Amino acid sequence: MIAAHPFGDPQTLGVSRDATDPAVVHVTWKVGAADDLTLLGIHLGVLPQDRVMLDGAVAYEADDGAQVQDDPALATYLLDHVAVTADGAPCVGEVHAVGDLVADGADVTFTCPQATDAVTVRASTLTDLHPAYRTLASGPDGQHQVYSVDDPSHTWSLGSGSGPTATTPGGESAALQMGGVLGAVLLLAVAGAVLARRRRRHPSTPTPTP
Structure with a gap:
């Protein structure tokens, strides 16, 4: 049995409506870490089984990811493990x-039978x-969701059709992180202005010389 490494950076999925065709939905899959691609490549037969050591560890090599992404087996795997339905009807994936x-x-x-405001995405990759x-x-x-082996399906509202919010490996919104940084800078600027104003109003009294 191949030992996996599921406790590092998580894989991610982005769901969005196509900008020009409202019947088309895009699902973008990214793997969390490069060694997960080694495991997937062995599983798909793209990489040799002897890359698995006797203790279950996997020998990772720098070009493993390139081999996996260029192999036709990856497309078959993704279409087997990611599926989209709209109003109960399957959407054709490519x-x-x-x-x-x-x-x-x-x-x-995924091309759906007709334009829809919501789709159900099933994901069971890795x-x-x-x-x-x-x-x-x-x-x-x-919108956000965590897929797992016990919760592999979720219905997404396509809403205005705006794309997914960028997330960091820890799952925190990059926009929220930037907002927090800017807020902290603004707070420091305001505090500095208040302190300067107080100093102008109350000049320090010189210490008398004995």
């Missing part, structure tokens, strides 16, 4: 683009390697 699976991910497009894997998913208008 792996549209595959980039660096850690940085850019794979874009899977849970066939280990049930502890989780997927942090984001959708239009700030």
